Amino acid sequence: MRLGNVNLHIVSDGRAWMDGGGHFGLVPKVLWEKVVRADELNRIPMALNCLLVVSEGKRILVDTGFGDKLSPKEREIYGIAGENRLVGNLCRLGFAPEDIDIVINTHLHSDHCGGNTILRFGKVSDRRREVVPTFPRAEYWIQRLELADARYPNERTRATYLAENFVPLEERGQLRLLYGDTRATSEVRCVVTRGHTRAHQSVIIESGGETAIYLGDLAPRAVNVECLAWVAAFDVEPLETIETKRRIRDWALEKNALLIFEHDSRVQMGYLREEGGRYKVIEIAPEPGRP
Ligand SMILES: [Zn+2]
Secondary structure, eight states: OOETEEEEEEEEEEEEEEEEHHHHHHOOOHTTTTTSSOOOTTTTEEEEEEEEEEEEEEEEEEOOOOOOOOHHOOOOOOOOSSSSHHHHHHHHTTTEEEEEEEEEOOOOHHHHHHGGGEEEOOTTTTTTTTESSTTTTTTEEHHHHOOOOOOOOOOOTTTOGGGGGGGHHHTTTTTEEOOOESSSSSSSSEEOOOSSSSSSSEEEEETTTTTEEGGGGGGGHHHHHHHOOOOOOOOOHHHHHHHHHHHHHHHHHHTOOOOOOOOOOEESEEEEETTTTTEEEEEEOOEEEEO
């Protein structure tokens, strides 16, 4: 779709299944099940919607999904089907991995940066396997504080901060550390949206008088914007999440910003409306080819 002079494409890395309680934190199941139904393992479907932005000749990919390095057991746990999902969908849009100039990671949880790198096998004879950047020309943009938290995880964050998703970028000189809000082009900028992690960032696109925001895990689903108290159990600073969402919600209403949701299995994008203190995201038609 077009937003001013910018082209936006939702590029899917497929779909995963995650524990419903994890996604809704303190919200009782009887309430969240009205929004999304759980399977017999209490899992709910979670889209892995990455975003390709073409602005001023730069091809910018925001987040990279789970990627293809998961073990068979992890794939089973997350219910992930198919290989080469993100790169395959990029190719279908006419973009090869070497066409990507910048990869922005909202944060380094494994469902957002797993596709940063791929396994490359050496000759059968030497049995070497190497993890290399998926996008060979790209600069990968990561907040400094997020990288610090990922490099030195604790017992709660260890399972999702996997070194193979970011260390190879440093080794190859393809990592750019960001020190807070940073502009990629005159139309695209990263803004720190603290809460899910200490240095989680979202991406704002502004062009031709129109505005959009890719929220990442600040609000993975539309309902997380509509109800500020609906915060994922994964969030490191849930009270910060609420205040950041309040600020972004007010800003989005004022700017009539298009909201783009990374994990919503039903609403890819929409506009926020308010009536009598109640908030509602009005979905706009998804792109054809949505999984
Ligand atoms: Zn996520």
